[in-house]
Amino acid sequence: MTTIPPARVGMSIDQIDTPALVIDLEAYERNLDRMAGKLHGSPVRLRAHAKTHKCAIIARHQMARGAVGVCCQKVAEAEALIHAGVNNVLVSNQIVSPQKIARLVALAKQATVAVCVDHPANVRDLGRAAASADVRLPVLVEVDIGAGRCGTAPGQPTVDLARAIAAEPSLRFAGIQAYHGKAQHIYALADRRAAIEASVMLTRQTVGHLKAAGFNSPTVTGAGTGTYELELASGIYNELQAGSYVFMDVDYAKVEGSPHEFEHALFVLCQVMSRPTPDRAVVDAGLKAHSVDSGLPRVHGRPDIEFVGASDEHGTLKLRDPAAAPALGDLLRLIPGHCDPTVNLYDWYVCIRKNKVEALWPIIARGAIT
């Protein structure tokens, strides 16, 4: 159920109810500008991944700085974003159930919408639904270029599926999605580069196969915050799907190299609710306030404090410097271990500038998982 916002515009940061999901607007805006600067003058466009932020306001900020549109993973996310005015959305995922396909083609009447496929039965189902809704739906083939999740094999299987799409009058073959999710989080730069070199080679070969079969100049979309500079330099991608760069989490901070241009802009503001021993504090932010799937959060600006354990509603802190120990009631900022599933726990971003609440942004696609 939608929760009451934990703050009001104009409040100082210490009046915010905790735990709250806070955006430092200055760091956030610098992140947006840095990514826009990287792509400025290049034929490669950002298709920002909205699965990270689930917020139409942020999507519009990205598009105002040059993003061609956004992508998202779920029809329900696309619905929320399109209904809030975002007019170009790629569903970067397979949509297979009849009710979801019906919702997808209905959206295509309201905005520019595209979708990914990796199975001929799905192509037929999409074709039939698009025909009956009287839309022509752009469809991309997802190619598995190393991630080992969804996708056709590179080369001929991808061409075969492109042909199946082209054979459906209500569909349009729009290109390929070649995204290597796992590579984003390979910490060592050399290993990450090697993974992307291999995936770029497969992507390039597949584009060659497609051209030989008469499919020219398709969209080639993929990449993420961990690797986008490599795909940008490849000359084969023309859309980049980075998402986490807006916020930067602890896991991306472990990735060696370019992601470090981006700053931590997303925090879980929490409060010390117990000081049971000199070296232990407990805060009011546990597993329901941040996601630990990619590791524990860090305490922002406090190298003397280690977040050592999360239970459902508690975070346990080890205090390495008792002289600087936080007192009962003190506020701390956690940098989430993984921003995407953390954002999905909240209904509101509390946006601060110089320690004052400047805005409350609704996370309209929170919980939009169908």
Add this chain to the structure above:
Amino acid sequence: MTTIPPARVGMSIDQIDTPALVIDLEAYERNLDRMAGKLHGSPVRLRAHAKTHKCAIIARHQMARGAVGVCCQKVAEAEALIHAGVNNVLVSNQIVSPQKIARLVALAKQATVAVCVDHPANVRDLGRAAASADVRLPVLVEVDIGAGRCGTAPGQPTVDLARAIAAEPSLRFAGIQAYHGKAQHIYALADRRAAIEASVMLTRQTVGHLKAAGFNSPTVTGAGTGTYELELASGIYNELQAGSYVFMDVDYAKVEGSPHEFEHALFVLCQVMSRPTPDRAVVDAGLKAHSVDSGLPRVHGRPDIEFVGASDEHGTLKLRDPAAAPALGDLLRLIPGHCDPTVNLYDWYVCIRKNKVEALWPIIARGAIT
């Protein structure tokens, strides 16, 4: 933001939009009845933990079967439950910020509400707020009997804090909370029993200290699904805070002994969205559809299928029997690794009986973390 329910009453299970959080009503009702049967005729009452289910309907089912009330961890949870008619709520946690304390004492005008403390400054703040709201608030001292999270030390420090409570005219010392959270998940029965024997001894000593200081017959509340039979048998507890027994997750299924009386009653219904290779399927339920903090989910009734990896919106399955492999579009039921944070991802329970949707129950305290 509140999501549209993924089903309608009367639908068959295969028409439910996925992923969806599904309750098998028959297993759920058997779990409720089993726990009620265990406590029938005993002076020990269930104070069911509503942090697990966050649902007033389930709270009322528990109270109709003998539970004295519920407990929860957050003022926002108590607000949601009380506003939906649950009239006896212990906030089994420390509430320290002025705005939260104001909300808490306001609730005490609407229902029977109690709270835990472990710090004298918090006792003073509660006393002042209760006085100005003109309520007399029951307060329990949380004692750390081995969990190493919040709580006073057993024995004299607990008595000192009870005295501080008794000295505040607007507060009433109501007993102690002695909950050993970590012990719930000690898999080996002998080790779990040893942990609870030690914690029961500390609890008993503390009750002795309190009696010697004139604090007679207080409430002694604690325990969980993993250990409740041990606290029940101890003769010192008079309230048990079990919560997960209603649903049973994969982690509790690993706990040797009594929790096995309870059945898996909560599932994430998901759909096969990709079949890229003969031994791999991908479902539409990732980190935003179930929480992996305590391990990966299991595929219900399918020992031939292993859930091997979750990304934000995908679950990757290893298929050990290609002949029985699920097809694109097939539905599967996941048993969540950890039910509490999984429930917190959803707005609706889809309640099924004999494969038909019988009810949609709102998870009114979803996201209620302040």
